[in-house]
Amino acid sequence: xxxxxxxSILLQEPYLQWLISGTGWTIAVSLAAWVIAVTVxxxxxxxxxxxNRMVAGIATAYTEIFRNIPLLVQLFLWYFVLPEIVxxxxxxxxKRDLPLPEYTTAVIGLGFYTAxxxxxxxxxGIQSLSRGLSMAGYAQGLTLTQVYRHILLPVAFRxxxxxxxxxxxxxxxxSSLALTIGVLELTAQSGQISEYSFHSFEAYTxxxxxxxxxxxxxxxxxxxxxRRLPVAT
Amino acid sequence: MIKLSNIDKWYGAxxxxxxxxxNVSRGEVLVICGPSGSGKSTLIKCVNGxxxxxxGEITVDGVSVGAxxxxxxxxxxxxxxxxxxxxxxxxxxVLENICLAQLxxxxxxRDEAEARAFALLERVGLKDHARKLPSQLSGGQQQRVAxxxxxxxxxxxxxxxxxxxxxDPEMINEVxxxxxxxxxxxxxxxxxxxEMGFARKVADRVVFMDQGEVVEDAATDQFFxxxxxxxxxxxxxxxxxHV
Ligand SMILES: Nc1ncnc2c1ncn2[C@@H]1O[C@H](COP(=O)(O)OP(=O)(O)O)[C@@H](O)[C@H]1O
Ligand SMILES: [Mg+2]
Numbered sequence: 001x002x003x004x005x006x007x008s009i010l011l012q013e014p015y016l017q018w019l020i021s022g023t024g025w026t027i028a029v030s031l032a033a034w035v036i037a038v039t040v041x042x043x044x045x046x047x048x049x050x051x052n053r054m055v056a057g058i059a060t061a062y063t064e065i066f067r068n069i070p071l072l073v074q075l076f077l078w079y080f081v082l083p084e085i086v087x088x089x090x091x092x093x094x095k096r097d098l099p100l101p102e103y104t105t106a107v108i109g110l111g112f113y114t115a116x117x118x119x120x121x122x123x124x125g126i127q128s129l130s131r132g133l134s135m136a137g138y139a140q141g142l143t144l145t146q147v148y149r150h151i152l153l154p155v156a157f158r159x160x161x162x163x164x165x166x167x168x169x170x171x172x173x174x175s176s177l178a179l180t181i182g183v184l185e186l187t188a189q190s191g192q193i194s195e196y197s198f199h200s201f202e203a204y205t206x207x208x209x210x211x212x213x214x215x216x217x218x219x220x221x222x223x224x225x226x227r228r229l230p231v232a233t
Numbered sequence: 234m235i236k237l238s239n240i241d242k243w244y245g246a247x248x249x250x251x252x253x254x255x256n257v258s259r260g261e262v263l264v265i266c267g268p269s270g271s272g273k274s275t276l277i278k279c280v281n282g283x284x285x286x287x288x289g290e291i292t293v294d295g296v297s298v299g300a301x302x303x304x305x306x307x308x309x310x311x312x313x314x315x316x317x318x319x320x321x322x323x324x325x326x327v328l329e330n331i332c333l334a335q336l337x338x339x340x341x342x343r344d345e346a347e348a349r350a351f352a353l354l355e356r357v358g359l360k361d362h363a364r365k366l367p368s369q370l371s372g373g374q375q376q377r378v379a380x381x382x383x384x385x386x387x388x389x390x391x392x393x394x395x396x397x398x399x400x401d402p403e404m405i406n407e408v409x410x411x412x413x414x415x416x417x418x419x420x421x422x423x424x425x426x427x428e429m430g431f432a433r434k435v436a437d438r439v440v441f442m443d444q445g446e447v448v449e450d451a452a453t454d455q456f457f458x459x460x461x462x463x464x465x466x467x468x469x470x471x472x473x474x475h476v
Contacts, residue, residue, distance in 0.1 A: 135283050136320035136379075140334035140386060141310025150333060154324050 006199060010206050015193045022189030023210055029106050029175045029185055034168060036111025037118050044115060045122025046148065059119070066116035072177055075109040079181045106178035114171055121163045125156035158229050165222040172214055186210060234259045234294055234421050235280060235390060241288030242275060249275050250286065251445040257390070262422045264432040264453075267442035268468060273425040274317075276442070277392050280423065281305075281312045294389055310338045313383030313391040317398050319375040321367035321382070327354070328363040331382045339386065346385070353381035357411050373404030380411055390421040397428060427472055433457060441465040 009015055047059035066074070079102075083094040098104055129152060137147040179188035190207035194200035235257040242250040250272050257263045265273050278284040279291060282298045282305045291298040296308055321330050331350035335341045341349070354360045357377040359370075367375050376396055383391060393412065397405040409431050416422055416435035426432065432439055432453060439456040441449040441464070449456065449465045460466045 130318070130320070132316055132318055132320040133322070135278075136314075136316060136322070137334075138283060138306075139281055139309055139312075139314040140382070141306045141308075141338040142334060143306050146337050150337065151322055155322070158324060 003201065004199075005202070007202055009193075009197050009199050010202055015197060015203075018189040018193055019186070019206055019210070022184060022186035022207075023214075025103070025178075025183055025185040026172065026175050026187075026210075027214070029103065029110065029178050029183060030172045032107040033110035033114060033175065034171050036107065037114035037167070037171065038164075040112065040115035041118025042122050044119035046126070046153070048119065048123040049126045049152075051144075063116045063119050063123075066113055067120065071110070071113050071174055072180060074113050075106065075177060075181055078109045079105045102178070102182040105181055106175070106183050110171065110174055110178070114167060114174070117167055117170075118164070121160045121167065122156065125160040126152050128159065129155055161222065161226045161229065165219060165226075168218055168222065169215055172211065172218070234261075235423065236292045237276070237280070237289070238291070239289035240276070240279060240286050240291065242272075242279065242284065242286040249445050250279070252289070253442075253445075253447045254289075255440055255447060255450065257421060257423055259421055260419045261437045262416045262420075262424065262435050263438050263440060264436040265423065265425045265440045265442060266427055266429075266432070266468070266472075267448075271442040272445040273442055274394050277394050277423055277425055280392055281309045281314060283309075283314075306338070310334065310386055311389050313380075313386060313388035315376070315379050315383055315391065315393045315396045317395040319367070319372070319379045319399070321375055321379055323367055326364050326366060327359065327370070327378050330367065330378060331385045334382075335385050349385050350381070353384055354378075357381050358407075371404060372400045373407045376400065376404075376408045377411055380408070380415075384415075390423070391415065393422065393424040393426065395425050395427070397426065429457075429469075429473060441468065443468070 010019065044059045044062050047055050048063070050056050069077075083091040085091075086094070094101070133155070134147050134152060137151045142150070175185060176187040178185050179191070184192075186207050190203040193203040193206075197203070235255075237253060237255045240250050240253040241248070253272075253276060255263070255265075255276075265276070267273055275284055279286045280293065280298065282303075286299060293308060293312060297303055298305075298308065321327075322333065325333065328347065328350050331353060332343070332346040335346035335349065336343060339346075351360065351363065354363055357380060359374060359377055359381070362370060362374065362378075367378065370378065380396075396412070397408050400408065405428070409428060412422075412424070412431065413435055424431075424436070436453045439449075439451060439453050440447055441456070441460070441462070443464045448462050449460060451461070456465070457469070460469060
């Protein structure tokens with residue numbers, strides 16, 4: 001096979017611009033999805049551990065549904081199916097007026113999917129704590145809210161920083177699926193560079209290296225966070 | 234002050250407590266003993282409503298524990314509890330462990346809560362350990378912190394569930410000494426324990442439980458010198474053998 005290696009194309013315009021823009025969208029999708037995932041996922045995870053059976057049941061149903069439908073299918077459902085099945089005015093609004101429709105849909109889809117995975121970590125973290133620990137709080141007269149706020153959550157969140165790191169990295173990798181509904185993130189831009197320049201190897205190598213750099217950055221940040229927290233036994 | 238009348242409790246189909254009645258008067262020390270699985274922990278957790286019960290009535294200082302309108306957090310704040318496995322809050326320093334409920338439940342100002350914490354730490358001999366995490370303390374020290382944490386709420390009564398069972402033998406006495414002192418100061422206490430030396434020394438009465446029933450409820454001297462039931466006799470002979 002004869003292949004003309006030319007790394008310099010990556011620094012040529014418009015390819016460099018495409019890579020930078022793609023990286024920007026990848027980070028923008030991932031961070032926004034992560035904010036949704038942590039917020040919704042923590043609430044769902046906490047709800048699953050509450051004494052109220054109905055609340056816990058609904059939360060568990062959320063986790064099971066969003067965790068078990070493939071992410072790609074979920075993105076298609078949000079993007080193509082949802083506008084058709086909601087009341088018509090809302091459907092129209094989504095199709096015509098939703099700002100940045102591809103981006104917004106990707107963030108919501110990835111966010112709610114990852115929330116289900118986060119909720120599982122939060123639930124497992126809380127339930128790994130002994131029943132005696134919360135009993136000690138209740139025995140002192142703390143309310144349910146206070147027991148969660150001051151005891152269970154701070155202890156559980158220290159335990160789940162490592163799995164959170166893994167989930168955060170997965171969000172970046174999963175964000176590449178946003179290209180299927182038209183977000184020009186890093187993988188999409190690499191594909192475009194490859195098509196226009198015929199330098200597929202360079203283009204995808206660049207994407208790979210950038211994903212690795214992001215991963216290393218995230219891991220470094222999470223390691224610092226982990227070190228700052230006194231480890232609970 | 235603590236009055237349990239005809240308590241019945243089931244875990245599913247399992248009848249855990251059968252028609253249990255126990256009274257503890259103000260200033261009295263009651264020791265509860267009995268084989269493992271007889272329902273001692275369950276009974277003591279019913280007293281502050283940590284476990285719900287299905288039949289009978291419990292009142293603490295005149296307040297009904299099981300009644301629908303009872304403010305359980307407020308009632309619990311007045312009853313100290315010490316657990317077998319200490320159950321200190323692992324992410325907080327010793328000082329914060331003792332302050333948390335003072336601040337959040339009693340709404341004491343921080344300086345007052347800390348002053349109370351230091352006074353109690355001094356009393357249980359751990360003044361120099363205030364800034365440590367529980368994991369940096371021995372079991373005996375942790376349990377003394379747990380006692381200080383409970384006392385910080387100025388409880389009207391204290392419940393102990395096998396407070397020395399998880400301790401290495403050489404640490405049992407440091408915890409028992411604190412409890413003896415507390416008893417001698419007139420604290421109302423319900424203590425689940427197999428430390429019969431402690432029972433002889435400070436208990437006013439001993440309750441013996443077996444298979445969810447209160448089998449015997451007798452003055453301490455009488456319980457040790459002339460237990461009425463065969464079950465209590467054989468239990469005593471088994472555990473006193475080793476003393
Ligand atoms: N949460 C629970 N669910 C079901 N059964 C329980 C639970 N807690 C205790 N039990 C059962 O109730 C009985 C009494 O337990 P417990 O009060 O812990 O006994 P003790 O403290 O005397 O050893 C035991 O048979 C135990 O298996
Ligand atoms: Mg027990």
